[in-house]
Amino acid sequence: xxxPVAHNTWESYLTRSAKAYLExxxxxxxxxxxxxxxxxxxxxxxxxxxxxxxxxWKFRSQALFNWLEMSRSD
Numbered sequence: 446x447x448x449p450v451a452h453n454t455w456e457s458y459l460t461r462s463a464k465a466y467l468e469x470x471x472x473x474x475x476x477x478x479x480x481x482x483x484x485x486x487x488x489x490x491x492x493x494x495x496x497x498x499x500x501x502w503k504f505r506s507q508a509l510f511n512w513l514e515m516s517r518s519d
Contacts, residue, residue: 455484456493463494466509467501476509487513 459479466476480490491513498510 459483459485459490459493460497463497463509464500467497467505469502469505473508477512480513487515 462471462476462479465471466479480487483490485493491510494509494513498506500506
């Protein structure tokens with residue numbers, strides 16, 4: 446698979462997954478696993494997901510972005 450195509454696919458998957466989590470469709474463990482399985486580290490994932498910071502449930506958004514902003518990349 447072409448690398449830019451794969452990158453766009455992961456970016457799209459991560460964005461759709463984050464929207465689902467922020468709207469209450471999945472739990473915390475699910476979104477953490479999704480981010481960890483993506484092709485991105487936490488800093489990259491945060492950049493991709495930043496437009497969603499005010500999307501969905503406020504407490505879920507705060508939890509996700511606080512976790513992504515942690516200095517240590519798990």
